[in-house]
Amino acid sequence: MACTTFVVLSLCSFLLFDGCLAQLPWESLQQQQLWGSFRQQQKHSLRGRSQCQIERLNAQKPSRSFESEAGRTEFWDRNNEEFQCAGRGVHGTVIPGCAETFESQSQSRGSGERSRRFRDRHQKILRFREGDVLALPAGVAHWAYNDGDQPLISVSLLDTSNEANQLDQRFRKFFLAGNQQREQHSHGQEGRGQSQQERGQSGNIFNGFDAEMLAEAFNIDTEMVRKLQSQDDERGFIVRAERFQVVSPQWEEEEQERPQGEWNGLEETLCQVKLRENIGNPSRADVYNPRGGRISSLNSHKLPILNHLQLSAERGVLYRNAIMVPHWNTNAHSIIYVTGGSGRIQIVGNSGRSVFNDRVSEGQVVVVPQNFAVVKKASEEGLQWVAFKTNDNAMMTPLASRLSAIRAIPEEVLMNSYDISREDAKSLKYNRDEAIILGPNPRPSRQHDA
Template sequence: MPTSSGLSLLSAVCVLLLSQGCLGQLPSGEGRQPRRQTERREWRLERLEAVEPSRRIQAEAGVIEYWDQNQEQFQLAGVAAYRTTIEPRGLLLPYYSNAPRLVYIIQGNGVSSSVFPGCPETFQSFQQSEPREEERRGESLRDQHQKIHRFREGDVIALPAGVATWFYNDGETPVVAITVADTGNNANQLDQRLRRFELAGSAQRRESTEGEEGFSGNVFRGLNVDVLAEAFGVSRETVRKLQGHDERRGNIVRVERGLQFVRPERRQEQQEEEEEEEEGRRRRTRGTNGLEEVLCNLGNRENIRNPDRADVYSREAGSVTSLNSQKLPILRQNAHYAPHWNINAHSILYVTRGRARLQISGNQGREASFDREVRRGQIVVIPQNFVVAAQAGSEGFEWVSFKTEDFPLVSPLAGKASVFRGLPEGVIANSYRITDEEARRVKHGRGEEFLVFRPRAQGGRVAAA
């Protein structure tokens, strides 16, 4: 999520250069920023649940749905999650958070930007008309701002803690995104609750299973009107608008005539995006060099739906695309995701399409306590070292997993590169009191299949079930 010894004050900036992990932040010195140790409590399988959001914040042009942070599985993993829906011409107003986040774009497309203090405002517009009085006095009124990026379905976007970000839907369909925040990261120096600091918007109605919870405002509301008027050099009336008095649109507002901002021509924009991705790949191989390269040219997004990028692919079973700590697996009808465990991370699984039978087994040596169907829109937290297996339903199964470690390691139980492939047949035979032939079948029964297994012939049982 490359280091420089002179960046110790920048630990709140995400270093997800999309070659180094997911929910981490910029390291201070030689090594990555560690996660804060959460309270050591026992993971109990019977307490795991496939859950849906419990709270909604409705706005003028969209809605944000939150999962309950107080639920035990989220607290133990040190994460929080929410789902954002932005309607066409909807603008998610600028905000920042106390924890680094990963955003996966489930559907839709649009533009967004994260504003890093001190970085150059490289997008500029030039006035073609007669210069105004202010310009003749040397006060330029042309618009200029930091770079804006396009996003599309399948993108993973890294959002650093404490950095203001906004999103705009310039497409024809709603944008839907799932966000997981690493509240256990050391970049978060507050308590382990996700906190949104709104720069704009106010008076959002919060709906939950317990009913309405009240209202919230933006960060300007707590500051004196005269202080703000002096600081910005504007009128008190303008300050009241900044503070959101009498504002009832929430934090996702509709831009009736479309959002106007400085942007290159679409062809040039696409070319720049391709060049930026290529430069990001080069930068990840050679490391970084200074503040501007780390922050101002930060490559904080990448698309993982492109089938050409699949790390594991089976025509009959499906595919797994890895972006270090983010994975987008797709299982076809009745296919299996091999039983495996995460060696060094918790996994937060969000179902994007279809449904599956999901089983999780711990160290208690009894029948799996979690053996349930999971479906679109649900989240399950899979604890570190617990074995998990999935079988897709008739319509297939697709999900995205967020890991709590920069370099997550997975250990399959069956198929290529599995634990059994590394064991001598004699060890397997004596461990389970089976014949050498049976041990050979256990070891090689899935041939060269890796992680995603095609369904076996009708009537046969699948080893990965």
């Protein structure tokens, strides 16, 4: 039941994806997409490679890119994660065993209004907007539709190392519709074991079944089976929706109508589980320093399904020249996607050597392994990011400032460890009295203010 996808929405232009550097694949959704996501989460990808080569981290170009009728998708191989970032839209998730609880009146012409056949029934649909995070359990089918007036960009993490994935490390989604994508350009090395044959093959899941079997299973004729298999469809997997009337007036109120006291035990079946939460709103910040910026975290205490997914997310905003304190993540990897601005990130490994020290800007992705130390500093234009963490309650230990490990240690231990005076130990412990976000350029001082 563990899950994988976070869709984080922010208002950014589609063209920004040109030339962006990231280690992780992401998808751009412009119109509508229908797929059955085969997220092959496995223990070996991020978590537990038998020999991690973490000598030097870097940022890579996308290795594959697919052009569809109404959008483009770029993938970063070998990391098995996928990012989406962006406007507003509609998202549908097919949760196995759940009832079709939405009825929408379709607008067919010239038919009696009371006829049952003019109503469509389907499972719950969610509206999403900028700053929303969607959590999807492994193995569910889902689709999205952009009903806004601008391009829609989303960033998603697919955790193939999650316990929910009992297969290998490859990213193995399948599609319920569509056909062979046209591969555009392939830069960078391709995924190990990702053979040419496989990449060329992108028929939808129905494509592999015998036509007669499908005709019997659906009770349809073979012409319809061909449509189902989409063999002649060349639109790719992002298609332009010419008719899309799913949004009925009462549906707009769905958010207020969320049932409160109607739980009947079925929620365990995931049918009524909450899948969406917003972390973009500044009023939801968990850490706020008016001189430096803010951080909002989304963990399983706020969105309980994350306990099954063993994932969490963080939205960070640093003002100009502000610093997020050097720290290490004690129980998770952190995958940072820069959504705006620019800055500098330094990452230090366990042997005390720098493994990453570079300027980052919008569209770039940096991975911070568990227990590696990291510091972020915003440039003059500030720095914004979304970070995904591979633990539903990711914890970190700051190295400096008010909540740091240094403050938690007795003066005498610091004095002996660093061979410094008591005054120096006090400086180390108390010279910075801010917490996680540090304002820019304090004047250096050996006076502590504790």
